[in-house]
C-alpha cells in the first residue's frame with residue numbers, strides 16, 4: 694500500500710468509528726430519555742372503568758374536592774391555592790411528563806408524581822374506581838379542548 698492510500702484508509706476508519714460512537718451516544722441518550730419519561734409498567738394497566746359521561750362526572754366530583762385547589766377549576770394548572778413556587782401541571786394540554794396512557798396517569802395520581810412533589814399519593818384517600826374516574830374525567834377535558 695502506498696503512503697497516501699494508507700492515510701486515506703486511516704481517515705476513513707476514523708470517520709467510521711466517530712460515526713459509530715456518535716450513533717451509540719445518541720441511542721443511549723434517547724433510551725435514557727424514554728425511561729425518565731413515562732412508566733412502561735404502568736402503561737400496560739387497563740382502565741377497568743368505562744370512559745363514559747357518568748364516570749367523567751364522578752371524576753369531576755373527586756377533582757373538585759381533592760385537585761382543584763392546585764390544578765385549577767378547569768385543570769389548567771392555575772389553582773389559586775397551589776403551594777408557593779409549585780407548578781401544578783396543566784392537565785388539559787398534550788404534555789404528559791409522566792406518560793400519557795390511562796395507566797400512567799392513574800399511577801401518577803395513585804402514587805404521586807415523585808417523592809419531592811407537593812402532590813402526595815392518593816392511594817389511601819381514594820378508591821380505585823375514583824382514581825380511574827379521575828383519569829376518564831381528565832381525558833374528557835382534553836377531547837373537549839381539542840374539538841373547540
Ligand code: HEC
Pocket residue numbers: 755756759760761762763764775776779780781782784788789790791792798801802806807809810811812813815827
Ligand atoms: C398540592 C398541590 C396538588 C394537588 C392537591 C394535586 N396536584 Fe397534581 N400535580 C401538582 C404538581 C406541582 C404537579 C407537577 C409535578 C411535580 O413537579 O410535582 C402535578 C402533576 C400532576 C399530574 C402529572 C401531569 C403530567 O404532566 O404527567 C397529574 C396527572 C396530576 N397532577 C393529577 C392530579 C389529580 C387528579 C389530583 C387530585 C386527586 C391532583 N393532581 C392533586 C400539584 C398538585
